[in-house]
Amino acid sequence: MSDIQIAKVYEKRYKEFSFPIAKDKNGNLIDNHGHNRPYVIFFSHNKVFYLSAKTILNNNRKSTSADKTNVIFKKDLYGKDREIAVNCSVINIMDRELFESLYIKDNILNNFQTDIEHYNIIMKKLFDVFDEIKYFEVDYIENGKVSWKKKMKVWRIKKNAKWWLKDIIGFYKMKKYLLKWF
Known part of the structure; x- marks a missing residue:
């Protein structure tokens, strides 16, 4: 496995780890029912940076569509005809x-490489809403509860985030260009 990976989606967790692992822009935990899952925008050798992706259902369609930080797709991250939203606010x-x-580990819905089109659209939205993005970092998990780092510790990551967003967007645009020639 390479040290750096991008554009991965994860869905199937071990049952004992079914607690929420993401927060929304207000700092509230995102309920981890079946329609919410992480979309990994960037794996470094020791950190994972992920967004929340969810299936759009009748009960969340209006609020999901109204949120300007959501990217909405008619096909999900696995290529199925299922409308989803990836939230870029956190x-x-x-x-x-x-x-x-x-x-x-061996579930086909985990560590799934998404396509370049989804990734480019998501990265563009992240760049467009960069100043509005909130950052929340998990400190540790103990007895089925997630402990989150204090805001000051997370601030250092935001300080450098725009640079790695630019680098990743540039890398993926170049990769897309090169793939046309091979």
Whole structure:
């Protein structure tokens, strides 16, 4: 496995790890029912930076469509005809080893590489709403409860985030260009 990965989606966790691992822009935990899942925008060798993705249902359609930080797709991240939204208002962060330990390793719905079109649209939205993005980092998990780092510790990540967003967007645009020629 390479140290840096991008554009991955995870869905199936071990049952004992069914607690919420993401927050919304107000700092509230995002309920972890079946229609919410993380979309990994960036894996470094020791951290995971992820957004919340969810299936759009009748009961959340109006509020989801009204949120300007959502990117809405008619096909989900797996390519199925299922409308989804990826929320770009919050980047959640977790130690990579801890994140990977929550998910069933050999499940085909985990560590799934999404397509370049989804990724480019999401990265553009992140760049467009950059000044509005909130950051929440998991400190540790103990007895089925997530402990979050204090805001001051997370601030250092935001300080450098615009640079890695630019680098990733540039890398993926170049990769897309190169793929046309090979």
